[in-house]
Amino acid sequence: MTRTKKLTSKNISILDVARESGVSITTVSRVINKIGNVKEKNRIRVMNAVKDLKFQPSIFAQRLATGKSNVVALVIPRYEGVFYSFYALEVIRGVGTMCEALKLDLLLHLTDARSVLSLRGVGGMIFSDIIGNRAQLEDSLAKGLPTVVINYYVEDLDVSCIAVDNCGGAENAVNYLIELGHRKIAHITGDVTTQAAAKRLEGYKRALEKNSIKFREDYIFYTDYSRGQARSAAENLIKAIDPATAVFVASDSMALEVMAVARELGKNIPGDLSIVGFDDNPSGLYGPVSLTTVRQPLIRMAEESVKELNRLIALKKNSPKKILLPAELVIRESCKPLAGG
Amino acid sequence: MTRTKKLTSKNISILDVARESGVSITTVSRVINKIGNVKEKNRIRVMNAVKDLKFQPSIFAQRLATGKSNVVALVIPRYEGVFYSFYALEVIRGVGTMCEALKLDLLLHLTDARSVLSLRGVGGMIFSDIIGNRAQLEDSLAKGLPTVVINYYVEDLDVSCIAVDNCGGAENAVNYLIELGHRKIAHITGDVTTQAAAKRLEGYKRALEKNSIKFREDYIFYTDYSRGQARSAAENLIKAIDPATAVFVASDSMALEVMAVARELGKNIPGDLSIVGFDDNPSGLYGPVSLTTVRQPLIRMAEESVKELNRLIALKKNSPKKILLPAELVIRESCKPLAGG
DNA sequence: CTGTAATATACAATGGATTGTATTAAGAGC
DNA sequence: GCTCTTAATACAATCCATTGTATATTACAG
Numbered sequence: 212m213t214r215t216k217k218l219t220s221k222n223i224s225i226l227d228v229a230r231e232s233g234v235s236i237t238t239v240s241r242v243i244n245k246i247g248n249v250k251e252k253n254r255i256r257v258m259n260a261v262k263d264l265k266f267q268p269s270i271f272a273q274r275l276a277t278g279k280s281n282v283v284a285l286v287i288p289r290y291e292g293v294f295y296s297f298y299a300l301e302v303i304r305g306v307g308t309m310c311e312a313l314k315l316d317l318l319l320h321l322t323d324a325r326s327v328l329s330l331r332g333v334g335g336m337i338f339s340d341i342i343g344n345r346a347q348l349e350d351s352l353a354k355g356l357p358t359v360v361i362n363y364y365v366e367d368l369d370v371s372c373i374a375v376d377n378c379g380g381a382e383n384a385v386n387y388l389i390e391l392g393h394r395k396i397a398h399i400t401g402d403v404t405t406q407a408a409a410k411r412l413e414g415y416k417r418a419l420e421k422n423s424i425k426f427r428e429d430y431i432f433y434t435d436y437s438r439g440q441a442r443s444a445a446e447n448l449i450k451a452i453d454p455a456t457a458v459f460v461a462s463d464s465m466a467l468e469v470m471a472v473a474r475e476l477g478k479n480i481p482g483d484l485s486i487v488g489f490d491d492n493p494s495g496l497y498g499p500v501s502l503t504t505v506r507q508p509l510i511r512m513a514e515e516s517v518k519e520l521n522r523l524i525a526l527k528k529n530s531p532k533k534i535l536l537p538a539e540l541v542i543r544e545s546c547k548p549l550a551g552g
Numbered sequence: 553m554t555r556t557k558k559l560t561s562k563n564i565s566i567l568d569v570a571r572e573s574g575v576s577i578t579t580v581s582r583v584i585n586k587i588g589n590v591k592e593k594n595r596i597r598v599m600n601a602v603k604d605l606k607f608q609p610s611i612f613a614q615r616l617a618t619g620k621s622n623v624v625a626l627v628i629p630r631y632e633g634v635f636y637s638f639y640a641l642e643v644i645r646g647v648g649t650m651c652e653a654l655k656l657d658l659l660l661h662l663t664d665a666r667s668v669l670s671l672r673g674v675g676g677m678i679f680s681d682i683i684g685n686r687a688q689l690e691d692s693l694a695k696g697l698p699t700v701v702i703n704y705y706v707e708d709l710d711v712s713c714i715a716v717d718n719c720g721g722a723e724n725a726v727n728y729l730i731e732l733g734h735r736k737i738a739h740i741t742g743d744v745t746t747q748a749a750a751k752r753l754e755g756y757k758r759a760l761e762k763n764s765i766k767f768r769e770d771y772i773f774y775t776d777y778s779r780g781q782a783r784s785a786a787e788n789l790i791k792a793i794d795p796a797t798a799v800f801v802a803s804d805s806m807a808l809e810v811m812a813v814a815r816e817l818g819k820n821i822p823g824d825l826s827i828v829g830f831d832d833n834p835s836g837l838y839g840p841v842s843l844t845t846v847r848q849p850l851i852r853m854a855e856e857s858v859k860e861l862n863r864l865i866a867l868k869k870n871s872p873k874k875i876l877l878p879a880e881l882v883i884r885e886s887c888k889p890l891a892g893g
Numbered sequence: 894c895t896g897t898a899a900t901a902t903a904c905a906a907t908g909g910a911t912t913g914t915a916t917t918a919a920g921a922g923c
Numbered sequence: 924g925c926t927c928t929t930a931a932t933a934c935a936a937t938c939c940a941t942t943g944t945a946t947a948t949t950a951c952a953g
Contacts, residue, residue: 235903270673271616272939300637307662319660321648332611467838494835497808576933613909616938
């Protein structure tokens with residue numbers, strides 16, 4: 212049953228095609244690359260020879276000759292976690308789709324801080340979420356490779372970047388709670404050493420300020436994005452002497468944890484506590500009460516990054532653009548107007 | 553601020569290194585490739601020159617010269633959905649990790665049925681889940697490319713494949729329910745035109761048979777894996793005249809839906825109904841009752857696939873292996889011994 | 894029918910490594 | 924010091940396509 216077959220076979224080159232069709236390899240090359248000035252008669256002969264011999268030009272020879280590579284490397288940290296899977300795959304999907312559309316090959320690098328990227332043979336780089344990849348990013352720029360960063364607004368480097376407006380998204384979320392009549396609004400932060408979490412906190416503050424609501428430090432619960440810390444934050448929040456009536460949580464996975472804690476403590480969502488998350492994690496759809504959240508345009512961000520990279524490659528020089536994409540509030544069931552407000 | 557810098561720079565070749573270190577390019581090549589017989593004095597000179605000039609050999613020239621490519625393409629369908637994100641990223645992570653370990657470059661292809669893969673310049677292919685990719689798979693084999701299929705047990709082609717034992721996993725799940733005293737065990741299937749769903753159904757039947765429990769067609773609820781169909785299946789299951797006391801659901805996302813329906817209908821989980829899912833979808837951890845499920849060794853499967861591919865590449869001929877990995881039961885809170893059983 | 898312009902094609906260099914073969918240098922043995 | 928063997932190195936062909944330049948062919952006007 213198991214047929215053992217040679218996997219190597221000498222491959223046919225442009226020279227074979229030239230011989231077969233009785234023209235020079237130059238002409239064959241012109242036909243293949245659709246550069247003008249080939250007699251119709253010869254073009255047909257060449258095309259037939261190509262078909263007969265099943266000729267496919269060697270990309271290595273092409274790249275060597277042209278010095279151009281159509282390979283784009285996507286660098287993503289090797290994190291784990293539910294939302295992260297979702298995030299990463301959305302990014303990969305977006306980048307992959309656009310690469311296909313633009314005829315680019317997508318090389319994937321899952322990295323951690325100690326990873327060394329070879330960068331060899333790559334025509335451009337896309338970095339997702341540069342925490343822990345800063346060195347590699349600078350390396351890429353130093354080598355003069357066209358480079359784009361997504362999901363992080365890089366202020367201190369001359370590099371194109373496409374990020375989500377975390378601050379604005381957070382502000383929208385909190386504004387929504389304010390519109391529902393809430394005044395006692397808590398915030399469970401993510402890891403505020405990360406840009407995203409810091410910006411979300413900033414947006415929270417800004418919304419309060421614009422609505423003349425006094426900022427209360429005791430309504431801020433700092434976490435590292437983990438479920439464990441979300442849990443204790445939720446407990447403290449609910450058991451507080453003067454508890455908030457609404458909470459803006461920096462991630463959906465934490466928001467789900469808050470909902471679970473509230474349930475355990477006999478609180479009703481959204482009756483006793485309105486909750487807004489961030490991320491639009493699909494897990495937020497399960498469970499008895501679907502989660503109102505802030506959606507990040509991940510696919511669009513990813514697609515834009517390839518377009519921007521392609522622009523840089525075509526331009527042959529670095530002229531970075533900084534793009535901020537809006538984050539959209541997705542209203543579901545976890546919030547409700549303040550009773551008797 | 554925006555410094556405009558040339559992105560192109562002439563790159564240094566092995567010839568530059570040879571000149572710099574006063575030896576021939578052959579010697580430089582030998583030093584770089586660690587082939588023996590180079591005088592220590594010259595080796596050091598060359599290595600210094602390499603360092604000074606920051607020389608990195610052109611992979612295109614290397615691949616052209618050797619005819620070998622260390623690029624592995626991973627082909628994954630472009631599905632959507634929560635579990636699929638999780639699944640795909642686990643696969644990507646596993647393949648990526650092993651590729652890094654084996655010094656292979658990972659090219660990613662997200663495909664649908666109409667995608668045409670170029671395969672040019674690729675040294676090996678890994679197909680995940682070949683539904684809709686059958687043509688590409690056969691193409692790859694026809695071209696004599698080293699090829700591995702994961703997550704699908706291919707019986708009718710001479711190709712290496714690494715799959716999860718869906719049948720055995722399902723059998724374990726149902727056995728567990730039987731051990732808890734259940735006799736009325738329903739099954740909500742996935743799309744039984746897919747291999748995975750069909751095998752899970754088979755495992756369910758086998759467990760019943762081995763325990764001499766009569767198979768009841770009215771305990772089988774066919775779905776297409778969608779939440780909607782899971783919902784109506786759950787309603788029918790719960791409202792039946794002689795309802796089952798336990799249910800084995802072909803996927804976690806459907807199992808979560810079943811739990812939600814049970815809750816809505818005032819049923820207690822696991823008091824009134826024991827549930828086992830399949831997949832070990834992280835979403836199963838949220839919610840009031842964590843889900844007992846069958847875990848697939850995705851990462852391991854992915855890693856093994858790269859190893860197997862590497863073996864085929866080294867072997868230079870096709871001698872396929874078919875590997876089935878066990879699926880493990882993960883016991884959590886959603887099952888309980890049959891009361892008064 | 895010829896001169897000129899435009900078109901079509903070919904030659905040969907180029908890109909950057911690997912590698913079989915030839916050649917030289919070095920060390921061993923007497 | 925002089926063979927002889929072995930280690931070290933160099934030469935040049937090869938992998939395959941692209942492309943600037945040179946040449947050949949064609950077309951057209953006069």
